[in-house]
Amino acid sequence: MHTTSRRTFLALSGLSALAVAGCGTASGSSGVRNTSKLRYQGFAGQVTPAELAADLGHLKDLKLEWVGNTISGPQDIQSAASGQTDFGGAFNGAVVKLAARKAPIKAVVSYYGSDKHAFSGYYVTGDSPIRSARDLIGKKVGMNTLGAHAEAMLDIYLKNNGVSLAESKRVERIVLPPVNTEQSLRRGQIEVAVLGGILRDKALETGGIRKLFSDYDLRGAFSAGTYVFTERFIKQNPETVRTFVTGVGKALDWSRSTPRDEVVARLTEIVERRGRNESADALKFWQSFGVSAPGGRIDAKELTVWNDWLTDRGDIKSGQVDIDDLYTNEFNGARAAKRR
Known part of the structure; x- marks a missing residue:
């Protein structure tokens, strides 16, 4: 199913993600207990x-059913909340925000983060006059979606460097597909590009850009996003969730303990075999998923920091979300592997 088909698929639900999530009717399992299939977006x-876990055999007989691609974490978890998919992944701030809207979701395992290899950098052209946070006022910053990881880090950078809330609102945030962000920067359509992972490394190899700051510069190594299921799906399919969470944790540990070249070869084979009319070229730049916690286990502080950010922004009220009830490590049976 290509991206257009995914949009058609999602549109057929006839209900908004938040509306369904809010009434608590979404199960994503059609009432089947311990389903052996999980629908998802890639x-x-x-x-x-998750895809790596399946390829490594860590999901056992549990099958993943791809329904299309997305570029937005918030959209991905809303699809899971509404039952259009069975699980989704997003920046932890987006998870908190969706929970604040009464979506009955629970975070079960970290799946991406930032470290010295995998981070989101904010890049300008080599000859750009932008050198500081204040230089961003009145400028355009290209990112994959609003209200998520990229915008949160931008806000923290501005605040840490003395830019007031009123001034920060004059920094224009432009939504762009990640694959087009570098090109938009080089063409002068934006002044700053948020680039991460393989897209960042590919752009750096081309040259002509420099880093203004990164999320790793701001916070050091941290897990940034989690996979979520609805509470109803978990209740109906606990062993499915256990297999999934443990498998993802094992895959993350495998990626850290296995020589990089071997990991890249495995990822490339997966893309080449699945036949989605896509290029695997950028995978040669892969370095890390950025999740440092053994088995992808979740720490409460990885959610509370974004709960505080959203509260400061006025997006949610203080105490609106019970962080302790928003996540669980109950289903994670992965044992940490040694780092490479």
Whole structure:
């Protein structure tokens, strides 16, 4: 199913994600207990930890059914909340925000983060006059979606460097597909491009850009996003969730303990075999999924930091979300592997 088909698929639900999630009717399982199939969205030219887990055999007889691609974490978890897919993944701030809207979701395992290899950098052209946070006022910053990881880090950078809330609103945030962001920067359509992972490394190899700051510069190594299921799906399919979470955790540990060249070869094979009319070329730049916690286990502080950010922005009220009830490590049976 190509991207257009995915949009058609999602449109057929006839209900908004938040409306369904809010009434708590979405199960994503059609009432089947311990289903052996999970519907999900992927990313073009990339391999997610869930897809890697399946290829490594860590999901056992549990099958993943790809329904299309997405470029937006918030959209992905809304699809899971509404039952259009069975699980989704997003920046932890987006998870908190969706929970604040009464979506009955629970985070079960981290799946991406930032470290010295895998981070989101904010890049300008080599000859750009932008050198500081204040230089961003009145400028355009290209990112994959609003209200998520990229915008949160931008806000933190501006605040840490003395830019007021009123001034920060004059920094224009432009939504662009990740694969087009570098090109938009080089053409002068935006002044700053948020680039991460293989797209970042590919752009750096081309040259002519420089880093203004990164999320790793701001916070060091941290897990940034989690996979979520609805509470109803978990209740109906606990062993399915256990197999999935443990498998993803094992895949993350495998990616850290296995020589990089071997990981890249495996990821490339997965893309080439699945026949989605996409290129695997960018995978040669892969370095890490950025999840440092053993087995992808979730730490409460990885959610509370974004809960505080959203509260400061006025997006949610203080105490609106019970963080302790928003996540669980109950289903994670992965044992940490040694780092490479």
